[in-house]
Amino acid sequence: MELSKDITLGQYVPRDSVIHKLDPRVKIILWMVLVTALFFIRTYTGYLVFFIFLMGVIHLAQIPILYALRGLRPAIPFIVVLFIIQLLFSGSLYADSTNVLFEWSFIRITAEAVRTYSLTICRVILLFFSVTLLTLATSLVGLTDGMESLMSVGRPIGVPANELAMVMVIALRFVPTLVEELERIMKAQMARGAEVETGNFIQRTKQRIPILIPLLMNTFQRAEELIIAMEARCYRGGKGRTKRKTLRLGILDYQAIAVTILFLVVFFSLTKYVIPASW
């Protein structure tokens, strides 16, 4: 039993790559641009090309592609269930479709629905993939600094930039820790004869109790310890704090921006003029 193997979200893989060296602000903004672009893709080919592009970036970041993909594994059941439910209960949305693949009572599966939801799934997967990419190749400190610096634009209107960044980073930072803790508690209860993942829905829910209660208690305790540790270091938010390392854009960052823009321009002109809309 080893849970932590499958969790890539919130993990950081330290490497000395071009991607790691980028200014975190640039990474965050480019990431947002790419994610936004994802919502404008309407073809399978488009997603495929996008996917390959992301893989290229992961390769540049010197992260094993299989490892990055592994993070998807725990999400697969959700994705599949989501897909099936959408497919089954959305017949009415395509009421005038002539392309009915399957029909039984209220269930009506049309070719259009299959296409729409397959594309949605592709989008979800790529979204997930791009988040993983950002956190795998950006250190926690980088991520906080970047977020804080970007959000401080809103400081005049009262956005607590430092605090928000801190909250986000703590949340991300504790994903692996909590997974480790969860694994420990699960093992301890399994050693006492507890079953995990057997029986019907009610039994399964009951089986969660001996795991969730200690996990919650330990999490609260951890939070309290963290508060004390922060207070002991006189944390008072971002007021008056200076940085040891100020962020500054370098040639690499401009190159990254240029490459991304170039990719998006080429990509969207291709999808518009070259690739047929039905692919």
Next chain:
Amino acid sequence: MIIQIENLHHTYMEGTPFETKVLHGVNLEVKEGELVAIIGPTRSGKSTLVQYMNALFLPKTGRVVIDGHDTSKKTVDVRKVRQTVGLVFQYPEHQLFQETVGKDVAFGPKVCGIPKEEIDDRVSEALDAVGLEPKVFKNRYIFALSGGQKRRAAIAGVLALQPKVMVFDDPTAGLDPKGREEILGTIRRVHEKQGLTVILVSNNLEDVARMAKRVVVLSEGKVVLEGSPHEVFSKVEVMRQIGLGLLQTVEIMSRLKERGFNVPLDSLDADETARRIFEYKQAMKGGSAGGAV
């Protein structure tokens, strides 16, 4: 042979950038009724090894046979193995989740399908064994216990499964001297009175010297030394080199030896040390034994 481990390898986070090898071909045998200690510096693979004894990990290379159940076979009944070997993790008090001590101790037997009347007996027995008076503690709230009591309650939770083997992973970590004594007393009682096989994993050489009949030293995923406490603790060079350090008393003896007094190194407690130094002095006086200087 109740536990038989052959050529066991283990790699954490296999196939990820965080891959680390922790066990490199461990061989270990434990006889029924023994009290064996496994010691080793941090990251030597102790905690990983004990998880194999309880089928929480199943071997990919090598073989682990627990009381006749070969856990490397696909057909192995994992629950049987877990009922044979009770594993007490580090900081076991973190696994307590019911509101009262009695209910928490009853959790294990309950999920294993033991009839209700028998569960009550088992709970009392287990609480007795860890030195928590059942009448007093059964209905006590978990949060009203001290740290040491919580830990003993958690141990009772494992004992209530009535295993043949008890594995304790660093049972005295973070306890005060009194709490430590109580836990060690519990372990000794379980071993002597109930005749259970005990595997004690520890970093505390003093505890091990007092408790164990046989000591296995693990370093970097391999068994490097094995034998009686006297044999193992007197291997001064090895113990220093792997970073475990020496038992205080052995340290005293080895320093005496460095200054030219030819005393035996394998002395495990204050009494033994005092006696040996005294005997050495007597021998020197009589001039019969030939010590240096």
